[in-house]
Every structure is written in structure tokens, then in C-alpha cells.
Amino acid sequence: MVTNLDNNTTGGVHPLKFSLWLIIISIVMMFGAFTSAYIVRREEGNWLEFDLPPIFILTTVMIVLSSITMQLAYNAAKKDNLGMIKLMLSFTFIFGVIFLYGQVNAWGNLVSNNIYFGGMDSNPSGSFLYVLTGVHGFHLITGLIYLAIVLIASFKYKVHSKNMVRIQLCTTYWHFLGGLWLYLYFFLLLNH
Template sequence: MEVVMNQQRKKIHPHKFTLWVAIASILMMFAGLTSAFIVKSNLTGWRNIKMPTVFWYSTAAILLSSLTIQVAIRSFKQREMKQYRSMIAWTLVLGVAFIVLQYFGFKNLWEQNIRFSGSAGAGQFLYVIFGLHALHVIGGAIALLVMFLKAYVGKVKLYSSVPVEVMATYWHFVDILWIYLLVFFIVIG
């Protein structure tokens, strides 16, 4: 009996667990796309691309935002709400910066005459894969915005750190996913 009890007390929160399963699911989508990339890169008419340098800046932005959200969790747990709010705000700003920088990266590629139409190449995949990744970041940014507004407007004091932790886990995930995609394009593309 004691053993059963202890096992149940150690159980992960259902929302956190749901997020981990969702992450597995999202990973499968990107696994599908990147394996399609590998298959296609061996066929005729494949064109490689030169990675725009602006993607390095966006990498820096998203890496930094992972740091700020981690600080946000710590300050939430220590009930330093002022620091928590500013760290959430910084994460949001960096997230938006990431998306803007991605836009400039796409624009740069477009100016290199890498278009949708015509023969296949790494560029078309890049638009799709980085675009889908950006959509996931935008989704996260919207959730961050809600969290930010709640921290300012909400009158109810929140003590459960679960929503913050779920948010942070997702945010780290899109960060790591970005690193994977970038490395993938540099090594294979």
C-alpha cells in the first residue's frame, strides 16, 4: 500500500505530461519533413543554398530567451514577482525578435532568387520547415503574452508554478528544435 501511495505521489502533473507527448508528436512532424529532405536531396535538380547570416542572430535571440524564461521560473518560485514579470517580458521580446529575424532570413533567401516555383531544392524545404517552426514559436509567443498579461492584470494571486513550467518546457523545446533544424540544414543541406 505504502509503495502504491509513494508511486502516485511522484506522478508528473497531467498537463506537463500532456506537453511531453505533444512534443513527441511535433517531433514526428519535423522528422517526417527532414527525412523527406534527405530523400529528395539525392534526386536530380537539387539546389543547395547559402545560409543567410541573419539566422545566426535569430539563434542568439532564441538561446538568450531560453535563459530568461529559466530565470523567470526561478523568480516565480522565490515569489520575486517583479523580476518574474520582467523576465517574462524579456522572453516575449526575444521571441518576437526571433520571428522578425526569421522574416529577414526568408527575405534574404528570396532576394537570392530562391523561389517556390520551379525545380526542387533545399530552399523550398527551408521555407516550409523554418516556416512551420516559426509558427510554433508564434504559438508560444501568444501563450507568453497571455501569461504576461495575467501577471500584470490578474487580481488572483497564482501560486502553482505548473503553468510557468509547462510554458518554459515548450519554449526550451522550440529552442532545441531550432538548433536541430539549423544544424541539419548546415550539415546536410
């Protein structure tokens, strides 16, 4: 039996939405643990102070823009504006890729300033920065993969007002990733 993603026979929360919220909660707990460990370890001393890579400003702008275009795609789907869905999802994907490219450049900036991950010559402050940005980057890659799936579905006319679950899930996860980056960026600015 084939069912539409929007059908919910139980009358409760859609199982995919419930699963996504469980994933989001676990990611929040993980980053809560990371940032708590960061604060505790920083207070122990032997903490190298260095400037955050300047490209973080650009990557922050990119993730905010991508969240805006993702919301515009969602709004277009509710109105069955199929051309706008494709355009805004494409922009979201491009901004996400630019964000990741910027993060890789930030790591290059860190290496050029002799700030490494782990090893005898490294300092825990650099290692924490690599972990925080790297794990977020991993989750953003998973978001880009799902975004690509939704984008392909939009070109097959499978994203519209009567079939919203895909784009709802994608929008929720994408906004979460954007909010998570803003939290990490401001956390690092205040605690670095």
C-alpha cells in the same frame, strides 16, 4: 468547482503537462519526418546549393537568449520574485518577436536570391527551407501566445511558487522550441 492549476487529484502527472508532452512528441515526429525527407530528396539530385541567410546566426542567438530569460523567469517564480518574473518574461517575449522578425527577413533574403517555395521556377531545397523554418515559426507563434498569457497572469500576481503550472508549461515548451531551432539550424548547416 474551481480548482487551482497546481492541484493534481489523481496523484499522477498533471493532465496539462501530459498533454504538452504529447504535443511535443508529435512535433518531434513531424520534424523527424521533414528532416528525413530532406535527406532522401537531397540524394535524388536536382538540388540547388545556396548559402543559408546570414541572419540565421542572429536568430539563433535570440532564441538562446530567450531560453535563458525564460529559465530565469521560472527560477524567479520558484522564489516568489514577482518583479523578476515580469521582467524576464518580457525579455523572453521580446527575444521571441525578434527571432520571428529575423526569420521573415531570412525569407526576404531567400526571395531576393531567387529561392522560392514551390512553383515551376523553384527548387526543392528552397521549398524544404521554407517548410522547416515556417512550421517552426508557426509553433513559435503559439509559444508567444501562451507566453503572453503567462506574462499577463504575472501582472495579476497569478504566477508564483504556489501556482507554477502555467510557467512550468511555458518554460518546457519554450525550451523545446529553442532546442528544436538549434537542431534545425545545425541540421541545415551540415546538410545544406
